[in-house]
Amino acid sequence: MRTASDISQPESLVLRPHRMQFVLDELPALAVCCAGGIYGGLEDMPFPIAGVAVFLCLSLVLLYRFLCLCRIRYRIGSEQLVCERGLLVRKVDYMELYRVVDFQEHQSLMQQLCGLKTVRIFSTDRNTPRLDLTGMRRKDDIVPLIRSRVEYNKRKKGIYEITNH
Template structure:
């Protein structure tokens, strides 16, 4: 029962940053426009607006770097989730523990052709893992499902439902 599955490495698409942070991006642009438009606001407000822009910019920059550092690795037996900015953290989900899947698309994700795939498992530390920013045309759930079924057979795990 040896079936070799190649490792799959997935990173969120760059447009996921825009889809997830559109409010902050719009606010930052509006603050810059209002601060740079002479005569619209009193000059005494300018330093506060620039401070607000600076804080918002730093927040958006941290979110962008965090998103760029996320990676999901699907091996033959595990789903690994790596994340972190200053330190790297890695969570593991054994594929034989996966019990369900779902796909979600926000309005902006639909516009950008992206989706979020949720994996539900019996894992204690990570019962739900959201794989964000996946290309909308990828058939990720089918690839994961094949590996899950293979691992459940390999570990002789059977699921019983609706037993009376």
């Protein structure tokens, strides 16, 4: 990871979800797919074709979802956070860093066991008020990096927050 002093450089940091996030997200479907494959392979069971059909259909769905997860890319630039996703149809969301207002890190129990986390970014952007960076490694300090770039861009554009507390 880069330090906060590197924020003035125009280089982008590219992040991708960890592949273990797929297993965490699709655990029930993976279990049903395996059970269908095992059931379809057993002899003297009623309707073995149904087990094979479940296995094949779920395998295709899981393959598609895995490829979609592999195609997600988060690029943290000097002025924008760009989220690219999609397999057949690509969608690219741009979030200006000066619009970011808050951060949140979340870890489900399974993510804790696997060393992953979800970083949630809140902004005043109309199209993307909330962006979830799922499957990030727990040890990666993403929030301080984004926060320093957000503060840099707010100072650069002369944007100040006024609160009533």
